[in-house]
Amino acid sequence: xxxxxxxxxxxxxxxxxxxxxxxxxxxxxxxxxxxxxxxxxxxxxxxxxxxxxxxxxxxxxxxxxxxxxxxxxxxxxxxxxxxxxxxxxxxxxxxxxxxxxxxxxxxxxxxxxxxxxxxxxxxxxxxxxxxxxxxxxxxxxxxxxxxxxxxxxxxxxxxxxxxxxxxxxxxxxxxxxxxxxxxxxxxxxxxxxxxxxxxx
Amino acid sequence: xxxxxxxxxxxxxxxxxxxxxxxxxxxxxxxxxxxxxxxxxxxxxxxxxxxxxxxxxxxxxxxxxxxxxxxxxxxxxxxxxxxxxxxxxxxxxxxxxxxxxxxxxxxxxxxxxxxxxxxxxxxxxxxxxxxxxxxxxxxxxxxxxxxxxxxxxxxxxxxxxxxxxxxxxxxxxxxxxxxxxxxxxxxxxxxxxxxxxxxx
DNA sequence: ACATTTATTAACCATATGGTTAAACTATTT
DNA sequence: AAATAGTTTAACCATATGGTTAATAAATGT
Numbered sequence: 409x410x411x412x413x414x415x416x417x418x419x420x421x422x423x424x425x426x427x428x429x430x431x432x433x434x435x436x437x438x439x440x441x442x443x444x445x446x447x448x449x450x451x452x453x454x455x456x457x458x459x460x461x462x463x464x465x466x467x468x469x470x471x472x473x474x475x476x477x478x479x480x481x482x483x484x485x486x487x488x489x490x491x492x493x494x495x496x497x498x499x500x501x502x503x504x505x506x507x508x509x510x511x512x513x514x515x516x517x518x519x520x521x522x523x524x525x526x527x528x529x530x531x532x533x534x535x536x537x538x539x540x541x542x543x544x545x546x547x548x549x550x551x552x553x554x555x556x557x558x559x560x561x562x563x564x565x566x567x568x569x570x571x572x573x574x575x576x577x578x579x580x581x582x583x584x585x586x587x588x589x590x591x592x593x594x595x596x597x598x599x600x601x602x603x604x605x606x607x608x
Numbered sequence: 609x610x611x612x613x614x615x616x617x618x619x620x621x622x623x624x625x626x627x628x629x630x631x632x633x634x635x636x637x638x639x640x641x642x643x644x645x646x647x648x649x650x651x652x653x654x655x656x657x658x659x660x661x662x663x664x665x666x667x668x669x670x671x672x673x674x675x676x677x678x679x680x681x682x683x684x685x686x687x688x689x690x691x692x693x694x695x696x697x698x699x700x701x702x703x704x705x706x707x708x709x710x711x712x713x714x715x716x717x718x719x720x721x722x723x724x725x726x727x728x729x730x731x732x733x734x735x736x737x738x739x740x741x742x743x744x745x746x747x748x749x750x751x752x753x754x755x756x757x758x759x760x761x762x763x764x765x766x767x768x769x770x771x772x773x774x775x776x777x778x779x780x781x782x783x784x785x786x787x788x789x790x791x792x793x794x795x796x797x798x799x800x801x802x803x804x805x806x807x808x
Numbered sequence: 809a810c811a812t813t814t815a816t817t818a819a820c821c822a823t824a825t826g827g828t829t830a831a832a833c834t835a836t837t838t
Numbered sequence: 839a840a841a842t843a844g845t846t847t848a849a850c851c852a853t854a855t856g857g858t859t860a861a862t863a864a865a866t867g868t
Binding site for chain 1: 716
């Protein structure tokens, strides 16, 4: 571990605590403890809990969005993008297991605040991809489908396992090893499933 | 609205508040207000917040599980079960929009407690369905696939939209009407997608 | 070296929150 | 009708929690 500025320490501790416990469950004292500083420092660098939360949310949002944009705004084919996104997203989330759930949770609980982000530059923006899907449909490369439904299928199949980990593992009776194996398999299986359903 | 016993009032109020705000975000006073009774009554009928939460969790779990079991333990074919489950689950969740997210959230935050339920009678138990899938594979009716992966696809495609409503609507830029329309379409589209991927 | 700004802490404070209690009110029993 | 048991409330209580303050320590500028 390298020396970090106090402000960075605080943000990292806040990320850790907020992502695990959410806004309502997080405690300022716990964040201070994890950052190994006095609680007053939190308010010195970040005015209050809400502001600190917003910094954490912004960081999470900014970390998450590129995984959608990079893939979707590249100049690859629809098929290639589906393959690339699945692999890149599952790998990313396996390294950041709390992130999708945190985002989903806080967006649901704080829709108006979250909508500030969806308007912005950094927001995931699949519009170009949606257009591309329509173009490939017109060209006869893929079968007709609502681009938004295709995207929703892609997001659902990749993300749900991580958001609902506990429920999934409980119902399907999966230990951690089996779960991870399945996630690796899904990197191949999901694109196959989706591409197969739209290719002519 | 019919007259309900105070205990029922409390449980209903608790369901409403806990499902929207989760264990950490829920306030005993808010539950009392919603039930229109004195806060002390909560402790009269339910010892403490934890116990009240557990009653709510149990109710949610018991309400949710049959939608999996009824379909999966019927004597229909795999194809028919996929069709039935999708329709029944999406309809159910559109009427109970907070339920899946609440369960997922609290199972994630309280794995050991939740595991008490996964062992029990009422737990969603897809083992018979998994065996049926293997049988139909052997009989050559459907293509080889890990039954657990098929189930995970089914759960993902049906549930994710409701768990990540805010994120989905934000990214895909959906108003409430369009979202609902898409959910209706998915009752048809999801079984098509899944059946098509496994039928020979 | 001295002054000034910046960073950090211990001790506090106000309020929110889960929980308790004693009294009152309402059936129910005898 | 009196006694008993069950239900409900207002007022409290202890603690947790977010936030502040005043004093101190460390860094920076002159």
